[in-house]
Amino acid sequence: MSADIKPIGIFDSGVGGLTVLKVLRERLPGERFLYLGDTARLPYGSKSATTVRRYALNAAAHLVARDVKLLVVACNTASSEALGEVTAASPVPVVGVVEPGVRAAIATGARRIGVIGTEGTVRSEAYQRALARLAPEVHVRAEPCPLFVPLAEEGWGDHPVTDEIACHYLGPLLDWGAEALILGCTHYPLLKPSLRRVVGPKVMLVDSASSVAEAVTGDHSELMSPSRGDDGDVHIELTDASDRFLRILRAILGRDPEHLEVVDIAGVA
Amino acid sequence: MSADIKPIGIFDSGVGGLTVLKVLRERLPGERFLYLGDTARLPYGSKSATTVRRYALNAAAHLVARDVKLLVVACNTASSEALGEVTAASPVPVVGVVEPGVRAAIATGARRIGVIGTEGTVRSEAYQRALARLAPEVHVRAEPCPLFVPLAEEGWGDHPVTDEIACHYLGPLLDWGAEALILGCTHYPLLKPSLRRVVGPKVMLVDSASSVAEAVTGDHSELMSPSRGDDGDVHIELTDASDRFLRILRAILGRDPEHLEVVDIAGVA
Numbered sequence: 001m002s003a004d005i006k007p008i009g010i011f012d013s014g015v016g017g018l019t020v021l022k023v024l025r026e027r028l029p030g031e032r033f034l035y036l037g038d039t040a041r042l043p044y045g046s047k048s049a050t051t052v053r054r055y056a057l058n059a060a061a062h063l064v065a066r067d068v069k070l071l072v073v074a075c076n077t078a079s080s081e082a083l084g085e086v087t088a089a090s091p092v093p094v095v096g097v098v099e100p101g102v103r104a105a106i107a108t109g110a111r112r113i114g115v116i117g118t119e120g121t122v123r124s125e126a127y128q129r130a131l132a133r134l135a136p137e138v139h140v141r142a143e144p145c146p147l148f149v150p151l152a153e154e155g156w157g158d159h160p161v162t163d164e165i166a167c168h169y170l171g172p173l174l175d176w177g178a179e180a181l182i183l184g185c186t187h188y189p190l191l192k193p194s195l196r197r198v199v200g201p202k203v204m205l206v207d208s209a210s211s212v213a214e215a216v217t218g219d220h221s222e223l224m225s226p227s228r229g230d231d232g233d234v235h236i237e238l239t240d241a242s243d244r245f246l247r248i249l250r251a252i253l254g255r256d257p258e259h260l261e262v263v264d265i266a267g268v269a
Numbered sequence: 270m271s272a273d274i275k276p277i278g279i280f281d282s283g284v285g286g287l288t289v290l291k292v293l294r295e296r297l298p299g300e301r302f303l304y305l306g307d308t309a310r311l312p313y314g315s316k317s318a319t320t321v322r323r324y325a326l327n328a329a330a331h332l333v334a335r336d337v338k339l340l341v342v343a344c345n346t347a348s349s350e351a352l353g354e355v356t357a358a359s360p361v362p363v364v365g366v367v368e369p370g371v372r373a374a375i376a377t378g379a380r381r382i383g384v385i386g387t388e389g390t391v392r393s394e395a396y397q398r399a400l401a402r403l404a405p406e407v408h409v410r411a412e413p414c415p416l417f418v419p420l421a422e423e424g425w426g427d428h429p430v431t432d433e434i435a436c437h438y439l440g441p442l443l444d445w446g447a448e449a450l451i452l453g454c455t456h457y458p459l460l461k462p463s464l465r466r467v468v469g470p471k472v473m474l475v476d477s478a479s480s481v482a483e484a485v486t487g488d489h490s491e492l493m494s495p496s497r498g499d500d501g502d503v504h505i506e507l508t509d510a511s512d513r514f515l516r517i518l519r520a521i522l523g524r525d526p527e528h529l530e531v532v533d534i535a536g537v538a
Contacts, residue, residue: 048511150419
């Protein structure tokens with residue numbers, strides 16, 4: 001298969017990474033996409049680095065076997081804890097979400113940047129290290145927000161309870177004087193209405209979806225298909241298809257998926 | 270190995286089932302216990318019945334291979350969606366948590382019994398069916414409470430936010446006139462301080478831990494060890510040992526575990 005018509009592989013622990021797929025599809029309408037959500041084993045964010053690495057390698061191997069031309073690790077926890085291992089094991093280029101998110105945050109001009117994410121993402125210090133490398137003059141502080149993913153999955157992105165929990169988690173970052181906040185988890189954009197109320201109008205909320213699209217089109221333009229004037233197709237594979245995940249999937253895509261399949265990736269490596 | 274000195278196997282999706290282990294250990298001080306928490310793949314409650322059955326069969330096969338004399342399915346979701354499959358596949362007797370919880374609720378004399386649990390547990394209708402069979406005169410209503418497990422894991426069992434979320438989930442059951450509430454998930458006893466405030470002093474909160482112990486000692490007395498005057502040992506196996514799970518484990522046990530091992534059960538069947 002020529003690189004032109006091979007799909008771009010996108011992988012996330014669940015369906016949150018569809019927020020990244022949506023932006024990529026808008027920017028790259030001629031491309032084919034294969035999205036893999038490891039819904040049978042999610043969440044990754046509360047699990048150990050050892051387990052996250054094993055799962056991420058399974059997922060990458062599955063997508064490589066499906067002949068993708070590029071691999072986007074849309075899961076922040078997997079990008080933070082396993083990008084090196086996945087890149088080393090992959091015969092195709094790999095794009096994570098951490099560095100694009102960091103570049104977008106630096107571009108805001110903020111001098112104090114807060115990072116919020118899962119326990120795994122914060123523990124890994126991947127955002128902190130990337131910020132120190134790309135903008136050593138910037139101050140950074142990170143806080144884990146374990147209840148944000150369940151709240152997003154419950155559909156409570158605009159709910160007084162979410163405001164209260166966000167006050168609890170973000171209070172220390174706001175007191176510290178954060179000027180920009182990296183939403184270091186693909187689920188968090190779903191909480192934007194509540195988060196915006198809590199942080200006020202001045203703090204910039206940075207999500208990595210747009211900057212991931214730039215990393216894909218800018219750094220790997222040789223792999224992209226010339227626009228063929230027709231829409232590329234999107235295949236979605238999940239390791240579990242409970243009603244709950246399908247409901248969230250529809251909420252993010254705004255419609256039913258065209259091609260959806262349940263696959264088993266456990267033990268693939 | 271004679272049945273006397275074989276361990277009792279207990280299985281849960283995570284560490285919540287340790288609330289059942291604690292009660293069993295108090296009631297059966299001469300027994301050995303082998304506890305398996307499938308922390309690498311939790312939660313089960315939001316996943317499909319197909320996935321829950323596969324995971325429960327993996328876990329049961331792992332414990333049977335470790336030569337347990339009896340299998341306690343401490344996970345409500347697995348008990349609700351996979352008890353039949355696990356029992357059919359197991360060469361040793363299997364005890365679930367649904368029927369013991371239902372018996373305990375009936376024993377309160379309540380005529381209107383509410384059930385709260387994960388989406389999987391409520392969707393399976395296992396509690397509703399058991400109540401209809403054992404006490405057809407009782408009225409039953411079930412509500413899923415997806416945020417309760419994350420709140421328990423966050424250690425927010427006595428927190429104003431938990432009160433608020435509990436009001437949201439339990440309001441319909443209280444308006445309906447529930448006299449007893451079955452806590453149909455091993456994590457929920459950790460939320461008792463908040464739940465008690467929300468339901469008031471008159472509604473009985475029924476958790477299945479004590480009645481599971483009765484089901485084990487009453488129905489399977491021939492398998493129990495005569496008291497040897499010394500404490501039996503407890504081995505804990507987890508499929509993932511993140512700091513988060515170890516923290517919750519210590520909070521439930523009130524101490525460090527004596528024997529803890531990380532095991533891989535994926536694909537065991």
